[in-house]
Amino acid sequence: MSRRSVLALGALLSGSGGTAIAYPKRQVMVVVPYAAGGTADIVARLLCEELQKRLAVTFVVENKAGASGTLGCATVAKAVPDGATLLYTAGGPLTIGPHLMKTVPYAVARDFTPLALICQVPSFLVVNANDSAKTLRDLVAHGRSKPNALRFASPGIGTSVHMIGELFRLQAGFEAVHVPYRGGAPAMNDLLSGQVDYMFENVPQLLPQVQAGTLRALAVTSPARMASAPDVPTLTEAGVPGVEVGTWYGLLGPAALPDAIRAELTDAATEIRRNPAFAGRIGEQGAQGDLRSGTEFEAFIREDDRRWRDTIESANIRAE
Template identity: 40%
Template sequence: MAAAFATGLAAPAFSQAWPDRPLRIVVPFPPGGSNDIIARQLAEALRERLGQPVIVENRAGAGGNVGADSIAKASPDGLSLLLTAPGPLAINEHLFRNMPFVPQRDFAPVALVASVPIVLMVTNGLAVRSVAELVALAKRDPGKLAFGSSGNGSTNHLAGELFKSMAGIDIVHVPYRGAAPAMTDLVGGQIQMMFDNMPAALPQVRGGQVRGLAVAGAARAEALPELPTVAESGVPGFAAEAWFGLVAPAATPEAVLQRLQAACGAALADAGLRARFAQGGATPGTRLGADFGRFVVEERAKWGRVVAASGAQAN
């Protein structure tokens, strides 16, 4: 059963009329964040290719585990899907003592939908304009700066933990029930800094509501080319990137999975969707089915090492 995630499962034949009802994509985080933005863009593209409405449902909680668990236990008819950031699939099992599902057993991979850069931002009221100045301030006042995230186990949480560890600073993690409320508090000055995914961060940085300091990836981002990387700003070797993947319940028939993979592949190759992704700084994924499954296995090992090195835990 553990191999199901990487290979898909054999299953009985399904009706050639599939899908004969609307589909549902669960986003395990609140509306307004990058996960939600990507899901709604994909949902429209899938509607055009599958001929049925595709409804996006936000079910937040426990670092994405609540929404993910609802799909792990959903009917395996291909009509209930999960589109999630790495947390529930590759990170949370390293953070949470008790998981309500086993990612590699309970999901079948459909598609890597998108990858996005992560942006390091500070509230406008903080008197720093570079990563070096931020690190210096954190070292002068240990434990005084707070960084927000979309929840324990999110990529922006672990990006902050990795930054804390590699920069040798003491900053306090404040988890929220999603990136949107964390961003609201960053704009309002209730927290001082935040790593967030490009689709949600871009309008806030461009609009001047927050100050972008750097991008967390290995290279500068096309959407914000003026921002250096964290690595070139005084924390060598630092790199973190977010991605979003679509999965189905593990026992979903193989023929249904193949239809879903084909629809996703066509959608992600479409010039219109690619342009919409690019506006938010997202890069469409190219991994489908078992190829995406192997990618998640690699990500699970990578983030496990990050969690162990950082000492991060979730209740």
């Protein structure tokens, strides 16, 4: 082989991390296990745009909602591990559902290849603007003085914000009655009308009501105060540590994904997440960057699984 040929081959292998060699040159389906229009769907489409630019492969989102997200996750768990089918999901179907449902059609550690944690969305703890609780300490004092007097709403049993609500009351040391709804909108409507006392929900869903003054945010689950709500303290600042968790979203593939493809996806996702323009676009959805990839993402999933397993056991939660 001539020197020119060797150099040309070296450029092909090294350019874009070997993308031209390793990644399948066909359309890649990114399964989102929820309906279109939500945070997961929106951020997945933004991520696909950027992956397509970097890997020169078409990435498309396919929404496969159902069974609390496990339907779409099962599709990826059973897919051929060639990089043509990926999963973009919130943590619920992976670290909450398996502890609540009698059976799920996959085992997370066995059936998936964690690639990259992309972002987390923090939640507000809110009460009605006319509620007597002006601070988190007021709410906790009420809960401790009258066990099970407080009623907290959620979009449904096993949702991430339901779990945050249970973890919060366990950390705060009081009993409360959980009132599940079929979605965040009816839960918020009943909070506004005074039918329930408080709720956790993702910041983007609650921020307009907080800014309008119809709901009062007592705390936020993020590690630091948010620029969009600088007057709202973190739960730790407000006196209840140990609840610095949000709804996380990450990219995974099926198990046994080839090392070359896994490396390309991880490198591309890392590059995308470090791009200020991408961070700004997902920030518009209320998402905060939290980049972890490969083994670090695997460890994050294990810790999240342990947290919600322990919470479910301690709170004696049972799915309907």
